[in-house]
Amino acid sequence: MKIREVAITVRRLDAAASFYRDVLRMPVEEEPDRVTVRVGRSRLVIVRGEQFEGVHHVAFGISPHDFDHARAWLKGRVDLIPAGGSEVIIGPAGWDSRSVYFLGPEDILLEFIARQADAGLPATDGQVPRPFSISEIGISVPDTAAAVGEVTRALRLPTFPPQQPGFAPVGDHDGLLIVVDQNREWFPTQVLRPAHGPLTVTIDTPHEPTSIALTKKVTITAATAD
Template sequence: MRILEIIMQTNDLNETENFYTNNLQLELVEKKENTISFMAGETKLTFEKTTHNENPHYHLAFNIPVNKLEEAMKWGDHKFELVLNQEQGYITTFAKWKAKSFYFYDNNNNLAEFIIRTDLNNHSDEAFSSKNILNVSEIGIVSDKPLELAEQIVKQTGIDYFSKESKLENFVALGDDNGLLIIVSPNRNWYPTDRKAEKQKLSIRIKTDETEITLHLNELGMPSELSEA
């Protein structure tokens, strides 16, 4: 599964442009009065100006080459705020997922993540740069009933449950190493922080082997539309 585009909300398009072009050094591909879009590898990352004063918070992860995690952390040292994990370090190992990652905040206080996945075997010989940001491989979806929402998406799209993770009442993962929908309940903290997950307006465009799907969620975390291309 590939995440082709995500559309998130922000209350500050100017600072978002500054962070993603100057700090993350992503290519700016579209700028309109109320939206701005960047390319993160093969994923279009779009921010839409919210009509509310409060800034929405999301969680997303970027895949990078499997041999570039430490180098990426050094590259980002003065570009963004790294987040300590529960062991007071920065790199977290996810043994079941065969993955390692570190976390950081963007200008909107979205919890972002650079992650390597051993099974992708995507080594790179280049010095780390924004060109090594391969795609958005995870996006968090917050729902009062994660299992029910996951089942609805599975039935309507054919996307499968992530084979490396169990289904829990407050945490369900759909997809594979290239693209994951992380569905959680509002009473769950986004690891490794003590911040509660928040239901937010969100759109996700996904490509599977069979089709292309767009999922729209409203401010209550409810799917307002689920359509195939």
């Protein structure tokens, strides 16, 4: 399951463009009404919108050969969020991953995640680490079990461990929809809650294209892979 595009809103487009372009050094395309951040094979599309409660969570996938370099590079540009006394967060059982977390524009919770499943990908050639995709997107819902049931049925996606009350990933190592209870707190912040704002996710699928609305503000579209 590959995430093709994630679309979110912010109050200040200029600040968002500056962060992804100047701090994370990602390719950014600015238009009067939107900012598009190129994340390898994925796109993060940002448009102007009203303030909402909570924050989004987006994880960028990097090669495991890039992890130590990316961590050191990020430390000079953002404040990494520790958990259990460490800035390196080991993924749950079955993930075989390492991550670092930090805050972006309007406190969006961002993550660089390196999965051993991607060990075949080479390290970045150059000083700036280059994520190859949007690896995860957090999705806030009032009923986690019902949302997971709808996603797996309508989009024909598998669940991914761990399946817990209030936290239930769907997809695989190539891309995960992190379906969470809207009242939980994002790890590792233990403070910030999931966004109640507009979110559109487009994924690649080998099946018939379809679209589902998980809430009034959250839509997932499965499109035929290019």
